[in-house]
Amino acid sequence: MQTKSDWFEITLIGISFMAINYIMLSYIFALPLGK
Amino acid sequence: MIYAILDIECLNLDPEKSEIFDIGIMVLDEKWNKKFTLEHKIIIENKKLITENLENNPALKYYDEAIWKKNGVPVDIALNHISVALNTLNDKVVPVGHNVKFDLAHLEYNFKKYNIKNPFYHLTLDSISLALFCGIIEGEAMKRYDLGSVTKKFKAKHGNAHTAMGDVDAVYNLICNLKSKDKSKFMIECTEEEAK
Numbered sequence: 001m002q003t004k005s006d007w008f009e010i011t012l013i014g015i016s017f018m019a020i021n022y023i024m025l026s027y028i029f030a031l032p033l034g035k
Numbered sequence: 036m037i038y039a040i041l042d043i044e045c046l047n048l049d050p051e052k053s054e055i056f057d058i059g060i061m062v063l064d065e066k067w068n069k070k071f072t073l074e075h076k077i078i079i080e081n082k083k084l085i086t087e088n089l090e091n092n093p094a095l096k097y098y099d100e101a102i103w104k105k106n107g108v109p110v111d112i113a114l115n116h117i118s119v120a121l122n123t124l125n126d127k128v129v130p131v132g133h134n135v136k137f138d139l140a141h142l143e144y145n146f147k148k149y150n151i152k153n154p155f156y157h158l159t160l161d162s163i164s165l166a167l168f169c170g171i172i173e174g175e176a177m178k179r180y181d182l183g184s185v186t187k188k189f190k191a192k193h194g195n196a197h198t199a200m201g202d203v204d205a206v207y208n209l210i211c212n213l214k215s216k217d218k219s220k221f222m223i224e225c226t227e228e229e230a231k
Contacts, residue, residue, distance in 0.1 A: 029214060
């Protein structure tokens with residue numbers, strides 16, 4: 001069974017993964033970041 | 036580096052208790068030009084899983100017993116074909132898709148189960164990150180993170196949602212739009228009419 005700290009870690013890893021993916025996609029396709 | 040847009044349809048969320056019944060893959064070169072596609076209808080072994088998941092799995096709406104009986108192959112045959120086709124490219128095959136980790140979890144489980152070489156590179160490109168971060172950066176989070184919401188936001192064509200090749204085509208159309216030089220075409224809020 002997953003504890004609160006497990007969920008915190010899962011969420012943190014998930015958000016980091018998504019952030020890296022977004023940065024990669026923005027870089028590859030030259031998306032106007034922050035506009 | 037080669038990109039493989041991939042999507043699978045499966046019976047439920049847990050790879051160990053699920054079966055894949057549709058696989059769509061579109062292979063693109065490093066400049067995102069289409070090279071070839073692979074599509075496999077997979078025979079469902081445990082028919083009980085179909086009735087158990089019929090109500091809560093929208094992909095099963097497109098499951099047609101007659102088509103699968105005619106064109107379907109066992110999962111190991113399909114995965115072996117995919118593995119050979121992608122491994123012979125002798126390059127890193129980066130998986131691309133919407134929530135692609137989910138599809139990979141099911142594929143990886145089956146590659147391991149049937150002792151087939153997994154052809155995919157460990158890095159992925161996931162369009163779900165666009166749903167999460169475009170909204171945050173623009174100051175208003177998107178209400179839903181599904182592929183339909185992302186294609187709508189970036190004005191990409193999305194036919195046959197919830198079929199493997201339909202969703203692969205939608206991600207490809209999304210990439211074509213992201214590649215376009217005029218980003219102003221889609222980096223604006225949808226009007227209420229378009230959102231419908």
